[in-house]
Amino acid sequence: MSSPGDSRRTIARRRETALFLLAVPALLLLGIIFAWPVLRLLAMSVEDGTLANFEKATLDELYLYVLFDSVKIAAMVMAICLVVAYPVAFWLSRAGRWGVALGMFALLLPFWTSVLVRTYAWLVLLGRNGVVNRWLRDAGLIEAPLPLLHNTSGVLIGMVHVLLPYMVFPIYASLLRIDPDLSRAAEGLGAPAWRSFLRVTFPLSLPGVSAGCALVFVLSLGFFITPALLGGGRVIMVSMLIEQQVREFLDWPFAAALSTVLLVATLAIYALIGRITRGARHA
Amino acid sequence: MTILTNRRGLLQAAGGIAAAGLPLPAFAQGAAPPKPDRIVVNASGGGMATNLRRAYFVEFERLHGIRVVDTSPVDFGKLRAMVASGNPEWTVTEIGGQDAERAKELNLLEPIDTSIVDLSRYPAVGRHSHVFVGSAYSTALGYRSDVFRDGSHPKGWAEFWDVRRFPGARSLRNHPVDNLEFALLADGVPMDQIYPIDMDRAFRKLDQIRPHIAVWWTTGAQPAQMLVDREVVLATGWNGRFFELSRRNAPVGTEFAQGSLKSSAWGIPRGTRNAYWGQQLLQVMTNPRLQAMYATELSYAGLHPDTASFVAEDIRPLLPTAPANLERQFWLNVGWWTENGARAQERWNRWMLQRG
Numbered sequence: 090m091s092s093p094g095d096s097r098r099t100i101a102r103r104r105e106t107a108l109f110l111l112a113v114p115a116l117l118l119l120g121i122i123f124a125w126p127v128l129r130l131l132a133m134s135v136e137d138g139t140l141a142n143f144e145k146a147t148l149d150e151l152y153l154y155v156l157f158d159s160v161k162i163a164a165m166v167m168a169i170c171l172v173v174a175y176p177v178a179f180w181l182s183r184a185g186r187w188g189v190a191l192g193m194f195a196l197l198l199p200f201w202t203s204v205l206v207r208t209y210a211w212l213v214l215l216g217r218n219g220v221v222n223r224w225l226r227d228a229g230l231i232e233a234p235l236p237l238l239h240n241t242s243g244v245l246i247g248m249v250h251v252l253l254p255y256m257v258f259p260i261y262a263s264l265l266r267i268d269p270d271l272s273r274a275a276e277g278l279g280a281p282a283w284r285s286f287l288r289v290t291f292p293l294s295l296p297g298v299s300a301g302c303a304l305v306f307v308l309s310l311g312f313f314i315t316p317a318l319l320g321g322g323r324v325i326m327v328s329m330l331i332e333q334q335v336r337e338f339l340d341w342p343f344a345a346a347l348s349t350v351l352l353v354a355t356l357a358i359y360a361l362i363g364r365i366t367r368g369a370r371h372a
Numbered sequence: 373m374t375i376l377t378n379r380r381g382l383l384q385a386a387g388g389i390a391a392a393g394l395p396l397p398a399f400a401q402g403a404a405p406p407k408p409d410r411i412v413v414n415a416s417g418g419g420m421a422t423n424l425r426r427a428y429f430v431e432f433e434r435l436h437g438i439r440v441v442d443t444s445p446v447d448f449g450k451l452r453a454m455v456a457s458g459n460p461e462w463t464v465t466e467i468g469g470q471d472a473e474r475a476k477e478l479n480l481l482e483p484i485d486t487s488i489v490d491l492s493r494y495p496a497v498g499r500h501s502h503v504f505v506g507s508a509y510s511t512a513l514g515y516r517s518d519v520f521r522d523g524s525h526p527k528g529w530a531e532f533w534d535v536r537r538f539p540g541a542r543s544l545r546n547h548p549v550d551n552l553e554f555a556l557l558a559d560g561v562p563m564d565q566i567y568p569i570d571m572d573r574a575f576r577k578l579d580q581i582r583p584h585i586a587v588w589w590t591t592g593a594q595p596a597q598m599l600v601d602r603e604v605v606l607a608t609g610w611n612g613r614f615f616e617l618s619r620r621n622a623p624v625g626t627e628f629a630q631g632s633l634k635s636s637a638w639g640i641p642r643g644t645r646n647a648y649w650g651q652q653l654l655q656v657m658t659n660p661r662l663q664a665m666y667a668t669e670l671s672y673a674g675l676h677p678d679t680a681s682f683v684a685e686d687i688r689p690l691l692p693t694a695p696a697n698l699e700r701q702f703w704l705n706v707g708w709w710t711e712n713g714a715r716a717q718e719r720w721n722r723w724m725l726q727r728g
């Protein structure tokens with residue numbers, strides 16, 4: 090004896106199975122080219138049967154300091170990206186056809202240029218005798234050149250430039266999904282534009298903000314060439330130390346331990362970002 | 373030693389051919405394995421790739437009818453991974469100077485077949501069992517010749533350290549190699565007593581110059597670019613980068629005094645399919661006429677003794693291997709760095725992170 094509810098459930102389950110089968114190729118691919126190497130990496134870090142590599146990666150002052158510094162820089166890049174990207178995404182979501190075309194073009198053009206080329210362009214622009222400093226000096230705004238390059242500010246400028254599209258697009262997508270009637274209704278009920286934005290539009294765009302923040306943060310943590318060039322040697326990111334171990338010293342087990350620590354830190358912060366934005370949405 | 377193996381190899385080859393009943397002159401063709409349609413040569417890329425092609429690859433393609441595909445960059449980790457995989461993509465690869473010794477120790481390279489690669493006239497510094505020395509280069513001092521006119525620039529590292537007599541922003545490489553040596557030389561250690569490096573002493577000396585280093589550079593293009601932009605007035609760098617600027621009439625000069633000489637190493641990854649044709653490519657690279665062509669473009673001169681005589685006279689003083697320059701420089705001790713590199717790098721990282 091089967092009730093109508095049962096058969097509905099069976100259909101639902103069948104549909105679920107079918108959908109799962111559709112995802113199998115992608116899952117297999119991810120498993121082979123991502124999960125398996127990550128496991129191998131983990132295994133390599135404890136190859137010698139001890140946790141010595143992890144001890145060094147997590148307790149040694151040098152590596153701790155660099156990890157902390159990398160997280161700090163990634164968080165700063167994420168925050169700046171968010172502040173810059175949100176208004177852009179907001180404008181794009183309300184712009185006409187030509188506005189969107191222009192905005193997309195301006196966002197995507199640098200996106201298609203090699204990171205190395207863009208980084209060198211910043212060297213030319215931000216140097217002591219670079220375009221920016223010369224312009225500010227000619228305008229009489231400064232006397233001595235501003236130290237824009239070869240320090241943390243140079244790294245931040247370069248990284249924000251590279252990562253901005255990763256923040257704009259998720260926010261733009263989530264803004265597009267919001268029913269425009271909602272803010273119209275809020276305004277119809279007497280809410281001023283700023284309140285309708287704060288209470289209706291912004292909370293509904295949080296999934297995009299969360300995705301953008303997570304993307305930018307995770308990508309920042311792995312950044313390598315931009316901080317190496319624009320930091321003038323004074324900014325060290327974990328990825329640089331990993332690269333040193335892999336390429337120069339061939340100490341792959343230690344590199345694996347460092348990578349694992351970075352991976353765990355990334356996942357932890359990723360979870361934290363998700364929790365914060367979810368919390369904000371329910372508040 | 374080399375000549376001995378050379379002769380033995382030749383005798384063996386000759387014996388084999390005699391047994392096969394072939395006339396001797398045909399052995400080069402007779403012993404050659406089938407030709408692939410292409411070989412892959414991995415090197416540093418950039419201007420170097422263009423000139424490698426012009427000087428050597430074109431000649432190889434003409435001689436053997438095998439296309440040379442070039443890839444970059446030089447990557448020791450990748451070399452190791454490729455050999456471990458059992459099927460290296462590269463037929464021949466450049467190897468960072470410091471890694472050559474390690475590549476041989478880790479058994480990553482095929483031996484150089486001296487019956488194909490003729491090194492009989494090479495100096496001892498260019499004859500190794502597994503590594504072919506393509507050319508020599510130097511980490512030298514680049515300076516703005518409009519700031520330091522008429523030879524008033526620092527000559528040697530003690531003067532580079534002297535910020536009162538030679539004021540201005542400076543740049544050093546963000547790496548312990550060369551810098552520890554330069555620091556010791558600045559501190560008065562004679563060139564022939566640098567090794568083994570006294571790291572405490574070197575870092576103490578580096579503490580003094582640290583506030584005057586505007587940029588710790590990472591890539592070879594940086595010091596050249598910064599001199600051109602006047603971001604700094606003094607910088608260490610690969611001599612070839614400064615050479616390029618001099619040739620384009622930028623106000624940048626090169627000082628070789630107490631420069632650090634190194635050789636660019638090439639090897640054939642162990643287990644690569646077309647190793648025989650890799651050996652043939654290296655043989656093409658021993659040709660002094662082609663080496664001169666390459667040196668004229670990049671200043672990185674090969675070690676064949678006849679090479680200098682094929683180079684135009686006005687270019688010779690800019691070559692690190694010119695006799696007058698050679699005697700004022702020292703050869704980087706690769707062995708010391710192979711043994712102590714990781715320790716020195718870790719100390720360097722810590723030192724870089726100190727505030728101030």
